[in-house]
Amino acid sequence: MSRKILLTYNKKVIKYPSVWTFWDYVSPSGNNMIEEWRLLDLSDEARLIFDKLIKDIRKTENHINWLGFRRLIKLHKDKVWELEFSSDGRAYRVLGDFVGEKQAVLLIGCFHKSRVYTPVDTIEQAFKRKVLLKNGTASHEERKISIY
Amino acid sequence: MKSEKSQFIENLEDWKYREAYIRASINVNLPSQIRALRLKQEMTQKEFAAVADMKQPRISAMEKPGATKFNIETLIRVAAAFKVGLIVKFVPVSEMLAWENGFSQDSFNVPTFEQDMALQRASASVFEGKPSPTPVWFLFDSPGTPRAFPEVSHNTTMTPPPPDAGSVSTAGGIQYQQRLG
Numbered sequence: 514m515s516r517k518i519l520l521t522y523n524k525k526v527i528k529y530p531s532v533w534t535f536w537d538y539v540s541p542s543g544n545n546m547i548e549e550w551r552l553l554d555l556s557d558e559a560r561l562i563f564d565k566l567i568k569d570i571r572k573t574e575n576h577i578n579w580l581g582f583r584r585l586i587k588l589h590k591d592k593v594w595e596l597e598f599s600s601d602g603r604a605y606r607v608l609g610d611f612v613g614e615k616q617a618v619l620l621i622g623c624f625h626k627s628r629v630y631t632p633v634d635t636i637e638q639a640f641k642r643k644v645l646l647k648n649g650t651a652s653h654e655e656r657k658i659s660i661y
Numbered sequence: 662m663k664s665e666k667s668q669f670i671e672n673l674e675d676w677k678y679r680e681a682y683i684r685a686s687i688n689v690n691l692p693s694q695i696r697a698l699r700l701k702q703e704m705t706q707k708e709f710a711a712v713a714d715m716k717q718p719r720i721s722a723m724e725k726p727g728a729t730k731f732n733i734e735t736l737i738r739v740a741a742a743f744k745v746g747l748i749v750k751f752v753p754v755s756e757m758l759a760w761e762n763g764f765s766q767d768s769f770n771v772p773t774f775e776q777d778m779a780l781q782r783a784s785a786s787v788f789e790g791k792p793s794p795t796p797v798w799f800l801f802d803s804p805g806t807p808r809a810f811p812e813v814s815h816n817t818t819m820t821p822p823p824p825d826a827g828s829v830s831t832a833g834g835i836q837y838q839q840r841l842g
Contacts, residue, residue, distance in 0.1 A: 557677070561686075562726055569764070570766075572767065573766045660758070
């Protein structure tokens with residue numbers, strides 16, 4: 514007999530709070546842009562911090578409390594979230610979007626210094642990628658969480 | 662193709678990688694703990710800064726992954742401000758990993774010394790010389806100096822004394838000694 518206990522409200526099963534699932538943005542040509550950024554632009558240490566950060570925040574229910582959560586960037590009526598971390602004296606930003614209950618997609622990663630994003634069109638790119646994901650031109654791939 | 666585990670072990674052969682790995686762990690785990698404790702104690706960064714006698718931007722930086730190079734003195738001040746203890750210890754990589762994998766900001770909580778029941782029990786019998794309703798055990802790494810006991814941590818269980826322990830007993834390489842009130 515299953516020992517699993519389900520919470521119900523008005524006979525509706527309430528799902529247990531689960532961890533967040535993170536997805537990487539995959540361009541229309543099939544390139545995983547987050548993994549490319551992670552491998553090409555990040556040092557060993559920055560890569561490890563990024564991996565550990567994602568591992569940490571996936572267990573934090575409220576995105577406002579995510580470690581490194583900075584702000585929501587609004588453009589017209591649309592918005593993306595911004596996450597920050599530093600390594601080797603450099604600041605990094607990751608912009609992403611929510612795509613469902615406890616589902617978030619990482620849209621773009623970049624450097625950040627003195628309020629300047631590198632590449633400079635990072636925010637525009639993030640919104641562009643969001644649109645491409647919405648209309649199905651681009652896709653996303655689940656980010657594997659390393660336990661090491 | 663190598664498994665993730667064997668690749669990780671191979672990477673650890675490299676001194677530089679080991680250093681980066683430990684630094685990355687500290688740079689994420691410490692800010693996460695500080696943020697978790699501050700939120701659990703329902704303090705704003707400004708309020709916590711006042712308690713810790715620091716500036717708010719410094720607290721903000723301490724909660725950003727990788728933005729602060731922590732030193733022991735800062736951690737002592739933070740622990741004292743949170744009214745909790747602090748253990749800095751060297752451990753096997755596997756232990757660090759297990760701790761990290763089990764850590765969750767939402768469930769992490771450390772009782773303050775006022776809420777620390779183990780401390781309250783110990784203080785009644787040991788520090789005031791009164792008999793304790795439950796035996797108080799001191800833990801010795803044999804040979805060595807007494808370790809803090811009872812060990813209370815968010816994810817570790819208390820090590821019970823061996824069932825046949827007398828006033829001095831050894832089990833699993835650990836020496837237990839009962840302190841009579």
